[in-house]
Amino acid sequence: MSEPILKVKRLAYVRVAAPDRTRAEAFLLDFGLRIAARTEAATYLRGTDAESHCYVLTEGPSDVLAIAFEAADEADLEAIARAPGASAVEKLDEPGGGLVVRLRDPNGLRVEIVHGQAALDPIEAAPSHAYNMNGDSPRRGPLPGIRPGASHVRRIGHLVLESPDPAGLHAWYESHFGLRKSDEVHMPDGRTQMRFAHVDRGDEYVDHHAVGFQYALDESVRVQHIAFEVGNFDDLMAGHQHLKAKRRKPIWGVGRHRYGGQIYDYWANPWGVIHEHWTDTDLVNTSSVATDSRFEDLEEYWGPPPRPAFIVARWNLKAIRNLASLLLARFRSARSASRSAAHSSSR
Numbered sequence: 038m039s040e041p042i043l044k045v046k047r048l049a050y051v052r053v054a055a056p057d058r059t060r061a062e063a064f065l066l067d068f069g070l071r072i073a074a075r076t077e078a079a080t081y082l083r084g085t086d087a088e089s090h091c092y093v094l095t096e097g098p099s100d101v102l103a104i105a106f107e108a109a110d111e112a113d114l115e116a117i118a119r120a121p122g123a124s125a126v127e128k129l130d131e132p133g134g135g136l137v138v139r140l141r142d143p144n145g146l147r148v149e150i151v152h153g154q155a156a157l158d159p160i161e162a163a164p165s166h167a168y169n170m171n172g173d174s175p176r177r178g179p180l181p182g183i184r185p186g187a188s189h190v191r192r193i194g195h196l197v198l199e200s201p202d203p204a205g206l207h208a209w210y211e212s213h214f215g216l217r218k219s220d221e222v223h224m225p226d227g228r229t230q231m232r233f234a235h236v237d238r239g240d241e242y243v244d245h246h247a248v249g250f251q252y253a254l255d256e257s258v259r260v261q262h263i264a265f266e267v268g269n270f271d272d273l274m275a276g277h278q279h280l281k282a283k284r285r286k287p288i289w290g291v292g293r294h295r296y297g298g299q300i301y302d303y304w305a306n307p308w309g310v311i312h313e314h315w316t317d318t319d320l321v322n323t324s325s326v327a328t329d330s331r332f333e334d335l336e337e338y339w340g341p342p343p344r345p346a347f348i349v350a351r352w353n354l355k356a357i358r359n360l361a362s363l364l365l366a367r368f369r370s371a372r373s374a375s376r377s378a379a380h381s382s383s384r
C-alpha cells in the first residue's frame with residue numbers, strides 16, 4: 038500500500054446541528070459532556086481530558102455536519118491542503134484557535150484536519166478502582182467516591198460512517214489519513230458489512246477503531262453514531278441510570294462488543310442522532326493482525342439485541358430487502374450450527 042497523505046493522530050471533534058440548541062445542550066449535559074465555551078454561533082463541549090473540545094453544537098436541521106481529525110504537525114496540514122478539493126491551511130476562528138484544512142469525503146461529508154488547538158485545563162475524572170475477581174482481591178475497603186449522576190465523558194473515541202460502499206469509503210480515508218483496517222465483517226455475498234479502522238501511530242497502542250465503515254441497509258450515507266469514552270464501568274452504569282431517570286431515548290445496551298471489546302451503551306438525542314458511551318476498549322498497533330469474519334457468525338459477547346433504530350435509520354424497500362437477507366443468512370447459520378451440534382452429540 039502506498040503511503041497516505043498524512044497519518045492523523047486522533048479523532049478530534051464532531052460538528053452537530055440540532056433544531057433547538059437549548060434542548061440539545063440539555064441532552065448533552067445529561068449525557069455527560071461539559072460546556073467548554075459558548076459563542077453566538079455555537080456551543081463547544083468537552084470531556085474531562087485536557088484535549089480540545091470534542092463536540093461543536095450549532096442550531097439548524099438535525100445532522101452531523103462535519104468530523105475532525107488532529108494532524109501531528111503543520112507540515113501534515115500543508116500536505117493535505119494539496120489534496121484535490123481541499124481548502125488552504127486556514128486559521129480556525131473558534132475557542133481554542135489552531136489551524137484547519139477542510140475537505141469533503143466521497144460521500145460529501147465535511148472533514149476537517151486541525152492542528153494547534155489549545156489544550157484545556159483537565160477536569161477531575163470519574164473515580165476508578167481495582168476489581169476483586171476470581172479470588173484475586175486487590176481492592177480493600179470501600180469503593181472510592183462513586184456517585185449517581187451523569188457519566189464523566191473523557192473524550193470522543195470513534196464514529197461510524199454508513200454508506201452503500203464501506204470498503205471504497207475506507208480506501209479514501211486510508212489513502213488520505215492513514216486509517217488502517219483493524220477487523221472486518223462480510224455479508225453473505227462477500228461484500229463489506231463493517232470495516233473497523235484505527236489511526237496509525239506505529240508501535241503505540243491505539244483504540245481498536247476511530248472510524249467504522251458500515252454498509253447502510255437503506256443504501257444511503259450518514260454518520261450512524263458518534264461515540265465517547267467514559268471513565269469506567271461504574272461511570273457508564275451510573276450514566277445509564279441517569280439518562281433513564283431523565284427519560285432519554287435508549288437505543289442499545291448495556292452490552293460488550295465482539296469487535297473492539299468495549300462495554301457499550303447507546304442513546305439518541307431528541308432528534309434521533311445516536312450517541313454512544315463506551316469503556317474498556319481493545320487496543321491495537323501496527324503489529325496487530327486484522328481478522329475477517331462473516332456477519333451471520335457475529336455475536337456480541339453479551340447484551341440485549343439492538344433496537345430497530347440502531348440497525349435501520351430510514352426504512353425503505355432496500356432496507357427491508359437487505360435486512361431480510363442478513364437475517365435469513367443468520368437464521369441458516371444458526372440452524373446449521375445446531376444441526377451439527379445435534380449430530381456430534383448423537384455419535
Ligand SMILES: [Fe+2]
Pocket residue numbers: 195197262264313
Ligand atoms: Fe460504536
